[in-house]
Amino acid sequence: MTADSLIEDERTSDRTSSDFDDDFEPFDIEGAPELPAERYLDRELSWLAFNQRVLELAEDPTLPVLERANFLAIFASNLDEFFMVRVAGLKRRIMTGLAVPTNVGRAPMDVLVDISKKAHELQERHAAAYQTLVKPALEEVGITVVSWDELGDDEQAHLRAYFGAQIFPVLMPLAVDPAHPFPYISGLSLNLSVRVRNSRTGRQEFARVKVPQMLPRFVRVDPSESVQRVRYITLEDLIANHLGDLFPGMEIVEHHVFRVTRNEDVEIEEDETENLIKALEKELLRRRFGPPIRLEITDDMDEVTLGLLVRELDVTEQEVYRLPAPLDLGGLFDLARIDRPELHYGIHVPTTAVQLQPSEPNRRADVFKAIARQDVLVHHPYESFATSVQAFLEQAAADPDVLAIKQTLYRTTSGDSPIVEALIDAAESGKQVLALVEIKARFDEQANITWARKLEKAGVHVVYGLVGLKTHCKLALVIRQEKDGLRHYSHIGTGNYNPKTSRIYEDLGLFTTDDQVGKDLTRLFNELSGYAIEKKFKRLLVAPLHLRKGLLKLIATEIRNAEAGRPSGIRIKVNSMVDESIIDALYRASNAGVPVDVWVRGICSLRPGIPGLSENIRVRSILGRYLEHSRIFTFANDGDVQTYIGSADMMHRNLDRRVEALVRLTDPMHLAQISTLFDQAMDDSTSTWHLAGDGVWTRHATDASGLPLTDLQNRQMLEIAQRKRSGKRR
Numbered sequence: 001m002t003a004d005s006l007i008e009d010e011r012t013s014d015r016t017s018s019d020f021d022d023d024f025e026p027f028d029i030e031g032a033p034e035l036p037a038e039r040y041l042d043r044e045l046s047w048l049a050f051n052q053r054v055l056e057l058a059e060d061p062t063l064p065v066l067e068r069a070n071f072l073a074i075f076a077s078n079l080d081e082f083f084m085v086r087v088a089g090l091k092r093r094i095m096t097g098l099a100v101p102t103n104v105g106r107a108p109m110d111v112l113v114d115i116s117k118k119a120h121e122l123q124e125r126h127a128a129a130y131q132t133l134v135k136p137a138l139e140e141v142g143i144t145v146v147s148w149d150e151l152g153d154d155e156q157a158h159l160r161a162y163f164g165a166q167i168f169p170v171l172m173p174l175a176v177d178p179a180h181p182f183p184y185i186s187g188l189s190l191n192l193s194v195r196v197r198n199s200r201t202g203r204q205e206f207a208r209v210k211v212p213q214m215l216p217r218f219v220r221v222d223p224s225e226s227v228q229r230v231r232y233i234t235l236e237d238l239i240a241n242h243l244g245d246l247f248p249g250m251e252i253v254e255h256h257v258f259r260v261t262r263n264e265d266v267e268i269e270e271d272e273t274e275n276l277i278k279a280l281e282k283e284l285l286r287r288r289f290g291p292p293i294r295l296e297i298t299d300d301m302d303e304v305t306l307g308l309l310v311r312e313l314d315v316t317e318q319e320v321y322r323l324p325a326p327l328d329l330g331g332l333f334d335l336a337r338i339d340r341p342e343l344h345y346g347i348h349v350p351t352t353a354v355q356l357q358p359s360e361p362n363r364r365a366d367v368f369k370a371i372a373r374q375d376v377l378v379h380h381p382y383e384s385f386a387t388s389v390q391a392f393l394e395q396a397a398a399d400p401d402v403l404a405i406k407q408t409l410y411r412t413t414s415g416d417s418p419i420v421e422a423l424i425d426a427a428e429s430g431k432q433v434l435a436l437v438e439i440k441a442r443f444d445e446q447a448n449i450t451w452a453r454k455l456e457k458a459g460v461h462v463v464y465g466l467v468g469l470k471t472h473c474k475l476a477l478v479i480r481q482e483k484d485g486l487r488h489y490s491h492i493g494t495g496n497y498n499p500k501t502s503r504i505y506e507d508l509g510l511f512t513t514d515d516q517v518g519k520d521l522t523r524l525f526n527e528l529s530g531y532a533i534e535k536k537f538k539r540l541l542v543a544p545l546h547l548r549k550g551l552l553k554l555i556a557t558e559i560r561n562a563e564a565g566r567p568s569g570i571r572i573k574v575n576s577m578v579d580e581s582i583i584d585a586l587y588r589a590s591n592a593g594v595p596v597d598v599w600v601r602g603i604c605s606l607r608p609g610i611p612g613l614s615e616n617i618r619v620r621s622i623l624g625r626y627l628e629h630s631r632i633f634t635f636a637n638d639g640d641v642q643t644y645i646g647s648a649d650m651m652h653r654n655l656d657r658r659v660e661a662l663v664r665l666t667d668p669m670h671l672a673q674i675s676t677l678f679d680q681a682m683d684d685s686t687s688t689w690h691l692a693g694d695g696v697w698t699r700h701a702t703d704a705s706g707l708p709l710t711d712l713q714n715r716q717m718l719e720i721a722q723r724k725r726s727g728k729r730r
Helices: 043-058 065-095 108-140 153-170 235-240 276-287 303-313 329-336 367-373 386-398 418-428 445-457 515-529 547-563 580-591 652-656 668-682 712-726
Strands: 143-145 174-176 190-198 204-210 218-220 230-234 250-262 292-298 320-323 376-380 402-409 432-437 461-463 474-482 485-493 505-512 540-543 570-574 596-600 617-621 631-635 642-646 658-665 688-691 697-700
Touching (some): 043 108, 065 108, 065 292, 065 329, 108 143, 153 235, 190 303, 218 235, 218 329, 230 235, 235 250, 250 303, 292 303, 367 386, 386 402, 386 418, 386 474, 386 485, 386 505, 402 418, 418 445, 432 445, 445 461, 461 515, 474 515, 485 515, 515 540, 540 652, 547 580, 547 631, 547 652, 547 658, 570 668, 580 596, 580 617, 596 668, 617 668, 631 668, 642 668, 652 658, 658 668
Parallel strands (some): 292 320, 596 617
Antiparallel strands (some): 174 204, 190 204, 218 230, 250 292, 376 505, 402 474, 474 485, 540 658, 570 631, 617 688, 631 642, 642 658, 688 697
16 A cells, blocks of 8 residues: 555645545554654653643742742642542552553553652652742732631731631541540541540540631631731631540640542443433542542651551552641642732633624624634634633524523533523423533533433433543534524533633633535534434544544655655644554654654653654643633645644543534635744744653743843733734734
8 A cells, every 4th residue: 555545636725525534543653663662651650741831830939929929729620630530540550450551561560669759759859939039029928827726816816716716616526535536537628636644544546637628728827917927827727726626634745737539530430321410420429539649748747647547548658648738738828819910910801702792882793694704713712701712502492593502511610601691591491412421521520410300301402422431522503594594503612511620720612504514513512412423523533433533644645745846844732642542653653754843742752853753743731820721733745734732632531432522614814814823933033842752841031141032921911802802803
């Protein structure tokens, strides 16, 4: 089989087909050189390297100090989830005998050892960043975390009264003795281990006090203090200094803080006869009692107490993390919300996309008329979610000419959701409404179950997708009756229909009335809600049927063009780059002379810059104020650029076990916008992290003279605001 026989020779500007033959095998080429065995980076260690980049932002003295505190909290929260899911998954496979080699061919047990070593190193660095960098920086601006011993008599008296009135009534000390077995320690809870001595018998006993999670983690020493000069004490410190109230008549011998992380991944077995919601609810209950996989303790804990915890929790030595107090720096989210604007990033108000602005002040824009005029590509959070996606669905719900709305919901707000309310309003007004709710979205399962039931009560047709697959694509389709017949109004995005995260996640979304896109979405929704089996789409690439295959074919096209001396190039922006077949295709493209740019936020198993393997591949990462979340795939295609946006990362779960969708952009202005975005991201004058072939990420934030490089996110804010002022349409 030759390369020529693998590629369709279609490079016309009006190409509308993205059909891919079922038997297409783009890199099954006779005589193709074998790639080296050690060509991938370990995905788990790559994830830890991503979280290290988050930590480096917390360590950066040029960032506003409360944002640095926020990055410390993000690091802690990220690491918690990593243990609850990734480490838990490795341990489960080992225990069940399903310990297949990892993506780099290593035994899971060996990877766990490496994870433990790196995680210990990062947690110690994380604690040091708080103690030696962020805490002193907070003190310089008047925000101080003090210990009980640093307080004066009047301040201690005030806090004693506060403790008695607000904290003492909700505490539940649990003794451990022959009549009281060792209590269950809930995952991620903060706890005090207490050893007490009976003054009459001299016998020592152990007790556990859980730090209430519903109370503020940082307690103001004096509420009358100005926000410009304010002191806090940690809740666990305050409780620790009132243990005598909890154990009257007993001598407090030792007390220490500890925290347990448990396996909280959800595994459910699906079949067509099972009630999925009931099965998932049972599994969510089981999640609370997953086995411990990490024990964090304060570095002053005595060996007797530690021995008891290790024995009762059944953890290994490498699963014990001894750290300086305070534990659980995720609590810094509370401090990061202090109302000191000068200590945060400057306020950014998203603009309304130029095409969606009202024709007259104080009037609402006609979203349908704007989309009918031309395709609209919105870029969140620089452009408003409320005046684009939310307005689109709210207008659809209220418009009497709208006959039907179909939408996927993967994650939305846990409280009030204007998106869900719009669907409910539409159903109650008599419209046909279909909501595909993914109730298996990790850690949002309970919220999505609640929304699903609320939607069903309102008359919305609620479905849960296909057995064995998560529905991760971000799709909305509105069917509207117009003079010339029915018209499809489509939205395909890279991010969730979540108004809250839309303000902090960077995402793209396409609005279009293109009839082919509308037909593609109609067929896809029919497949998800009924029994239709569609194998081909025109403007979409859909997983798990042919998204990977379609991307491989597009990469193969670039190889052919490079070998023929025609313009070639590949640019990919994703959250994660792990899939081996995609990575191997990029290696082969590099070897053929195709320039490849990969812009990745998190995991990257690809090794760039290695002679004979990947010398034409560059990998960059950008982290900052907003979470880079959009997925973009663009191919030079001999001058007829092919660019897709959508929901899929380059991971096995996305390509094999999820329903994902990419849509091809066709508007020349949108293609130019994406090209400019990549040019800026990959430019050496932009602040980025560069990945080397050995897996080490190096931050490039200043130039040779020490001046800061360009912040891409700030640049986007300025450029889009300028575009609004000038009224220039993309």
